[in-house]
Every structure is written in C-alpha cells, then in structure tokens.
Amino acid sequence: xxxxxxxxxxxxxxxxxxxxxxxxxxxxxxxxxxxxxxxxxxxxxxxxxxxxxxxxxxxxxxxxxxxxxxxxxxxxxxxxxxxxxxxxxxxxxxxxxxxxxxxxxxxxxxxxxxxxxxxxxxxxxxxxxxxxxxxxxxxxxxxxxxxxxxxxxxxxxxxxxxxxxxxxxxxxxxxxxxxxxxxxxxxxxxxxxxxxxxxxxx
Amino acid sequence: xxxxxxxxxxxxxxxxxxxxxxxxxxxxxxxxxxxxxxxxxxxxxxxxxxxxxxxxxxxxxxxxxxxxxxxxxxxxxxxxxxxxxxxxxxxxxxxxxxxxxxxxxxxxxxxxxxxxxxxxxxxxxxxxxxxxxxxxxxxxxxxxxxxxxxxxxxxxxxxxxxxxxxxxxxxxxxxxxxxxxxxxxxxxxxxxxxxxxxxxxxxxxxxxxxxxxxxxxxxxxxxxxxxxxxxxxxxxxxxxxxxxxxxxxx
Numbered sequence: 001x002x003x004x005x006x007x008x009x010x011x012x013x014x015x016x017x018x019x020x021x022x023x024x025x026x027x028x029x030x031x032x033x034x035x036x037x038x039x040x041x042x043x044x045x046x047x048x049x050x051x052x053x054x055x056x057x058x059x060x061x062x063x064x065x066x067x068x069x070x071x072x073x074x075x076x077x078x079x080x081x082x083x084x085x086x087x088x089x090x091x092x093x094x095x096x097x098x099x100x101x102x103x104x105x106x107x108x109x110x111x112x113x114x115x116x117x118x119x120x121x122x123x124x125x126x127x128x129x130x131x132x133x134x135x136x137x138x139x140x141x142x143x144x145x146x147x148x149x150x151x152x153x154x155x156x157x158x159x160x161x162x163x164x165x166x167x168x169x170x171x172x173x174x175x176x177x178x179x180x181x182x183x184x185x186x187x188x189x190x191x192x193x194x195x196x197x198x199x200x201x202x
Numbered sequence: 203x204x205x206x207x208x209x210x211x212x213x214x215x216x217x218x219x220x221x222x223x224x225x226x227x228x229x230x231x232x233x234x235x236x237x238x239x240x241x242x243x244x245x246x247x248x249x250x251x252x253x254x255x256x257x258x259x260x261x262x263x264x265x266x267x268x269x270x271x272x273x274x275x276x277x278x279x280x281x282x283x284x285x286x287x288x289x290x291x292x293x294x295x296x297x298x299x300x301x302x303x304x305x306x307x308x309x310x311x312x313x314x315x316x317x318x319x320x321x322x323x324x325x326x327x328x329x330x331x332x333x334x335x336x337x338x339x340x341x342x343x344x345x346x347x348x349x350x351x352x353x354x355x356x357x358x359x360x361x362x363x364x365x366x367x368x369x370x371x372x373x374x375x376x377x378x379x380x381x382x383x384x385x386x387x388x389x390x391x392x393x394x395x396x397x398x399x400x401x402x403x404x405x406x407x408x409x410x411x412x413x414x415x416x417x418x419x420x421x422x423x424x425x426x427x428x429x430x431x432x433x434x435x436x437x438x439x440x441x442x443x444x445x446x447x448x449x450x451x452x
Contacts, residue, residue, distance in 0.1 A: 185306055
C-alpha cells in the first residue's frame, strides 16, 4: 500500500541499479563510530594475525607498507542507509597478507579487531579471492583518522560496519563469533543486496 | 557473550500519525501510534514510505520519547533536499499511515539500571535521542545526576527548550546548560560561543561530578570536536558513546 501523498525522488536508472534495497545515494562521506576517534600513531602501529590466542604473523607500519599495493574502485553501502558510489581505496589485499606470511586459514571464520575495542566477524571466504583489503589510502590520500586511518578493513560487498576502522589485526575463530554490532541487534553476515541489516533478517 | 535478541527489531508494520507539532522553525515532532515498543532510551526506528508505483524510501530516526510512552515521538529536522523529511514537513497529516521497523540500537542507549552520573552533549538535532534519556531518567527518579550541554545556533533552535527548562526547575539533580553559536544566550548560566575545550572544562568543573556514562550526539564535526576535548579533559574514551550524522565533507 502506498503512503498518501508520497511521490519520492527516484535516482536515475544508472544509479538505481547500483543501490541495494532501502539505500539512497550520498555524495559526502558520513562518519559513524561507537565512540571517540582513536588517534593511532603509525610509529607504534602493528598489524597482527592471530589464531585464537596464538600470534601467526605481525607487521610494523614500515613492513606493511612494503607489501604489494592494490587499488579497488567501487561502491560502499552503510546499514544506516547511505551508499557512496565510485570510491577509490588502496592497500593490501587479504590474499597478499596471507601469502606474505605463509598463512593457510586455520578456520572458516575470523574477527577483525580494532584499536577502540571494536570487533566484527567476517567469514574468511568473504575476505579472500580479491574481495577485501586492509586499506591505508582513500582517493589517493592517506586514510583520515575519522574514516579509520591509518588502516581499516575494506569488505565492500558487505554493509560497511564489517569494514572495521582503526584495525589492528585479524583473529581466526573456531566458530562464527558475533562482534560488537552483531551482539547489539545487527546481522551476523550483512549482505546489502539481501538487505541483511538486523539480527533476524533472512 | 551471546547476541542480545531483545535489541533485534520486529518486521515492518504500520504506524498511524497521531499528531505533528512544530518544535522550532526547522523541526517538527511526529507522534506515531504504533505497536513498536522502545526498550531503552536512545534507540531509533526505520521509517519507510511507498510511492504509488511501488518505489520506496527508508530513513532512520531517533526516538525522542521515553520507553513506555504510549505514543512514540520522532523529531524530524527539515532538510532542504530531504526526500523523506520534506514529506513529514509538507505532506504528512494526522491519520496518515507510514511503515516503521524497530526499535533498533543496543549501544547508544541508557537503561534505568545503568544509573549515573550521566553526561549528555547534544549539537542541534542531536538532542533527540538524548531527550529520550532525559525523559527516561526523569520518569524513573533515580538518585543520580544528569548534566545536559546543548549547543545550537540560536535560542529559537533549541528543540524541547520549554520541557528542558521545566525539568531543570523540577529536578535538582538535572543541570541544563545551553550554548548558542550565532545568537545571544537567554540565561546567565548559559553561554553564547562554540563548545570548545575550555568551555567544556568550565562546565564540567562547575558540575563537579565524574560521569559514569557519556553520550554525545550531533554532526560529525561537532561530535569529533567534543569527544576529542572530553578525552583531553581526562574523561575515559571507553565511557563515551557517540552518534553522528552527516559527513566529513569528503
């Protein structure tokens, strides 16, 4: 049933087919975070991959910057309903991280962990095969602190809360463990095209 | 920890607009009769509008009413290019039906058992979820203190101003400080300048308490400035919850 008097303002067809259900296009770059923006100094930044409580590999900022750099261009979708089209990021793909450290994923799930005690769960299958990276640059410039700098996860095919800001590492988990928002009403997987926003969404 | 299913929202359902009330030149309160029941102060709902051809638009709005209030109140700011906000400002009438989903949110929330002291800092329409906290706190009459610092451009743009003044007159544990950036203050205890670090320090010193819960809501620029100042003023970052709207301009 339609809403009396509501006509709406449709995007062009070209934009509309790039917007998942319930999303609208924004031109700016909204900032969302659970608390204050952490100021993470690259001089003491480390990125660590853990299997449970055991460290598998660790990089300093300088070492991380030596890893192969990949550019990704495309659209991002926030569960708060904005989508931003044609964004450009660069950083290190998870494939290159695993390859560089000789890591074969010991489980099918992991938690991305951040400096502000945030975490979020992502299946390993959604991070490999060129689907995700640790991004350190946005639109060619070092990633600003408000947007997760110096480094954030980028998993653009899932709602953007999965792309953890101020990332400090990945932790393999035996099971699919809920992260910060997943414990607080949001979906375990978060596919925008299936509109998996909240806990019980199919 | 296991997932808190109490914060998972219900499916889409109809809500009837009972009343629309101007709050400021740019903000209306929309009162909805709905079966949705907010469980904590600070939550929001999703609203969905449908055009005759089936096109739909969704937005999220913070709830201004306290949990347990019979009619759910949203306070919606008019955005000049706002597809949904202009509907509520120019088209919607009492008796109209919209679809709603929620309540949503398990982080930027306050439950009575969370206690205090509570520090609330609002910029502009960022007052809306904080108003729900003020109302829930006031209704529960807990023996804790609340400080609300509310920044707006002018006195006329302070949403809920009469109710806030009444609450302050009635509740000795409620301290309300307004600061207006483009217009004069109306009371000696208020300020008419930007809420920067020295001003925050001055207001916190006067209040004289250490907050146990801190909620900051407003534009990205406002929240960034306030939270940076609070952390520098030694408020632990882990106590500070934020809700931001708008972009960084990129």
